[in-house]
Amino acid sequence: MNDPVFSQGSVLGRFGVVVHGGAGNVRPERRALHIEGCRRAARAGLAVLRDGGSATDAVEHxxxxxxxxxxxxxxxGACLTADGIVEHDASIMEGHDLRAGAVCSLRGFANPVLIARAALDDGRHVLYAAEGAARFAAERGFVPVGDAALVTEAAREALAAAREGTGPTGWAGGTVGAVARDASGLLAAATSTGGTVNKRAGRVGDSPLIGAGTYADDEAGAVSTTGHGEGMIRLCVARSAVEAMRARVSADEALRRTIEHLRERVGSVGGAIAIDRNGRYGFARSTATMSWAAAWEEGEDAGI
Incomplete structure (x- = not known):
């Protein structure tokens, strides 16, 4: 890809939340829908923070x-595997004591981020997979909705296009995510995805992997990524960006450097959002679009 990496940054203040709706190439006529969806999500997270909730609660919501x-x-509405079903991946991490929870190849549950949060709170294991993840979810009281309830016509059309070799036209991207900072200074990040269209059964991307798709450390920053998962995994992109912020690089510059390195080193594209320990946020992408929104005490912003 020859397009430059685009990045932007600003300041949230005492507390705030930033979300992304996936790096990719959303059709122009649908971009406003993606921006508005991100705005609603950022406002949901901010409402939690205004009510005294933690950054972990905010990214979950x-x-x-x-x-x-x-x-x-x-x-x-997540994308479909080669078998025509939804397999979810999700993770969540908080930066105070580095607690984390994640699920991958999970079928039949509507909100995998809630199950990842349950794993974080349980504390015994970080990552649950496939049938084990479903069993853990059921033990914690989550009710499955079944495979069919998760499938939309848009997802079926994207799978058909991928099978025909025309690609997932207009698909939003590989993942969604959020990062937040609360009034106490706690940082958190969460990421959730259906993966890639027409993926092989059992394929796991970066989103549920701590350090690749999600990372948070109060001493440095919080990051959620989106894009080509295989490249994100090989370069541990989320952790790499956090380590750059630890070295006093600004959030947007840390992400710009990391996404550029992703493209130059392994030929992968994507994007990411971040908040650093001082409440400065940033985002970067090397794709045509990445919907995002930020909300804080005194304002909000959004784009694609």
């Missing part, structure tokens, strides 16, 4: 809102 919106590739 923001990502849940994105999972419930069928225009995004997460939760209901």
């Amino acid at each position: 923001a990502v849940r809102a994105l999972e419930d919106d069928p225009i995004f590739n997460a939760g209901t």
Whole structure:
């Protein structure tokens, strides 16, 4: 890809939340829908923070809102595997004591980020997979909705296009995510996805992998990524960006450098959002679009 990496940054203040709706190439006539969906999710996260909730609570609520919106590739409406079903990946991490929870190859549940949060709170294991993830979810009281309830016509059309070799036209991208900082300084990040269209059964991308798709450390920053998961995994993109912020690089510059390195080193494209320990946020992408929104005490912003 020859397009330059685009990045932007600003300041949230005492607390705030930033979300993304996936790096990709959304059709121009649908871009306003993706921006508005991100705005709603960011506002949901901010409402939690205004009520005294933690950054972990905020990213959970923001990502849940994105999972419930069928225009995004997460939760209901996520993309389909080669077998025509939805397999979810999700993770969540908080930066104080580095607790994390994640699920991958999970079938039949509408909000995988909630199950990842349950894993974080349980604390015994970080990552649950496939049938084990479903069993853990059921033990924690989550009710499956079944495979069919998660499938939308748009997802079927994207799968058909991929099978025909014309690609997932207009698809939002590989994932959704959120990062947040609360009034106490706690940082958190969460990421959720259906993966890639027409993926092989059991394929797992970066989104549920701590350090690749999600990372948060109060001493440095919080990051959620989106894009080509195989490249993100090989370069541990989320952790790499956090380490750049630890070295006092600004959030947007840390992401710009990391996404550029992703493209130059392994030929992968994508994007990411971040908040650093001082409440500065940033985002970067090397794709045509990445819908995003930010909300904080005194304002909000959004784009694609």
